[in-house]
Amino acid sequence: MSEAGSEHKRRASLAPRRATPRLAAGRARALGLPTRGTTNANRLRRVDRWIQATQVPRLRDAARPLVVDLGYGSSAVTTLELAERLAPEVPGLEVVGLEIDPARVAAVADDRDPPRVDFRVGGFELAGLSPVLVRAFNVLRQYDEASAARAWETMCAALGPGGVLVEGTCDEWGRRATWVALDADGPLTLTLAARVADLDRPSDLAERLPKALIHHNVPGRPVHALLQALDAAWAAAAGLSTFGPRQRWTAAVQALADDGWPLVGSTRRWRHGELTVRWSAVAPA
Numbered sequence: 001m002s003e004a005g006s007e008h009k010r011r012a013s014l015a016p017r018r019a020t021p022r023l024a025a026g027r028a029r030a031l032g033l034p035t036r037g038t039t040n041a042n043r044l045r046r047v048d049r050w051i052q053a054t055q056v057p058r059l060r061d062a063a064r065p066l067v068v069d070l071g072y073g074s075s076a077v078t079t080l081e082l083a084e085r086l087a088p089e090v091p092g093l094e095v096v097g098l099e100i101d102p103a104r105v106a107a108v109a110d111d112r113d114p115p116r117v118d119f120r121v122g123g124f125e126l127a128g129l130s131p132v133l134v135r136a137f138n139v140l141r142q143y144d145e146a147s148a149a150r151a152w153e154t155m156c157a158a159l160g161p162g163g164v165l166v167e168g169t170c171d172e173w174g175r176r177a178t179w180v181a182l183d184a185d186g187p188l189t190l191t192l193a194a195r196v197a198d199l200d201r202p203s204d205l206a207e208r209l210p211k212a213l214i215h216h217n218v219p220g221r222p223v224h225a226l227l228q229a230l231d232a233a234w235a236a237a238a239g240l241s242t243f244g245p246r247q248r249w250t251a252a253v254q255a256l257a258d259d260g261w262p263l264v265g266s267t268r269r270w271r272h273g274e275l276t277v278r279w280s281a282v283a284p285a
């Protein structure tokens with residue numbers, strides 16, 4: 001088990017399992033451990049576009065449209081981008097970046113502009129906040145699978161009513177990404193998103209699967225079957241390459257839908273190099 005994993009396990013075992021502590025912001029003990037802070041401008045554009053396309057009604061309907069960006073890393077850039085992307089569509093939007101590393105919170109003091117954008121120390125308990133949306137990107141990759149599962153539980157228990165957690169992973173420049181959307185009852189969907197021009201085959205995304213799935217991408221497991229089916233459909237659509245890789249991706253995703261894979265959301269998302277599938281189709285057995 002990694003250092004972060006064993007420490008989180010130790011701390012999690014001290015905390016009540018269902019009833020996550022709901023201490024006032026600033027008093028909550030931050031759950032988790034600091035990890036590498038790597039981030040980059042525009043790295044999270046794919047998940048942000050998906051959030052814009054699918055989560056704005058949820059935020060608009062909320063009495064307090066509060067978004068948490070958990071584990072923003074060594075600079076404020078992706079939190080500020082999330083706020084800039086959502087603010088025009090969500091009146092009264094508040095975005096709070098949480099970091100478990102106090103030095104990283106101190107380092108972004110000049111970027112604070114509360115209540116529009118703020119930065120605080122916090123961990124999986126979400127610092128006592130009750131957000132409508134949590135984006136946690138490239139945070140759980142550095143924990144072991146069991147710790148990541150407990151982190152899901154802790155974050156989902158802290159969500160506000162009707163809230164959603166979007167937890168995922170991407171490469172350094174955001175060209176390959178995958179994420180899981182969860183609500184208080186558990187995982188809902190898995191999304192794959194890529195700059196499809198860079199893909200040899202869709203299963204190239206396997207290395208970016210969330211912690212909950214990455215060790216289950218082996219023959220006989222559902223997520224492996226999904227990636228294999230997508231590779232086969234991608235190969236069968238090779239003739240469409242002359243019209244561009246997005247056309248080829250769209251045709252491959254359509255083939256999966258035709259084969260009965262429970263795809264979710266607007267087919268327009270496919271043109272962005274995306275695919276969203278019901279969690280039940282990929283959940284580890």
Ligand SMILES: C[S@@+](CC[C@H](N)C(=O)[O-])C[C@H]1O[C@@H](n2cnc3c(N)ncnc32)[C@H](O)[C@@H]1O
Nearest residue numbers: 031032034035037039071072073100123137138
């Ligand atoms: C790789 S950076 C990701 C930065 C940014 N989200 C991105 O995707 O570019 C991971 C950050 O998560 C922070 N982190 C790790 N565990 C955390 C936790 N339990 N709560 C809050 N932040 C955490 C680390 O300190 C680190 O700064």
